[in-house]
Amino acid sequence: GNMAVGCRCSCAEGWIGDDCSVHQAPARSCPDCFNGGTSVREVAGGTCRCSCTPGWVGVRCGISRHDQVKRRVAHGFGALTFFLIGLVCTPLVGYIYVVRNPNSLMVESVVRFLRRIQSRLLVGE
Numbered sequence: 001g002n003m004a005v006g007c008r009c010s011c012a013e014g015w016i017g018d019d020c021s022v023h024q025a026p027a028r029s030c031p032d033c034f035n036g037g038t039s040v041r042e043v044a045g046g047t048c049r050c051s052c053t054p055g056w057v058g059v060r061c062g063i064s065r066h067d068q069v070k071r072r073v074a075h076g077f078g079a080l081t082f083f084l085i086g087l088v089c090t091p092l093v094g095y096i097y098v099v100r101n102p103n104s105l106m107v108e109s110v111v112r113f114l115r116r117i118q119s120r121l122l123v124g125e
Contacts, residue, residue, distance in 0.1 A: 034050075035053060036061070037052045037053055039051075
């Protein structure tokens, strides 16, 4: 529409621009990252991930690398890293799976599961 000289539009929520014609999707909040990690919003898709400080791993940087017990490579699928408080599975596709407080039966199930599947699964911390 026409605007008189010196007037400004007051846009409704979700709309921006001089004449409120540009829709702006609401920003999704990113999860808090632990231990000094920072939330990083991915450009594609607007999803968030945590960028961990040195010495920390996990979806939200909640596992200390100093607590690493052992690492096992699941050939063709990625690697399992065992920590005192959990298990981090890093498959070849680049996602990270975190399991808190695993027991040996559960760990065996995860290994069997990873060997059976070839699709992607994302489980948060």
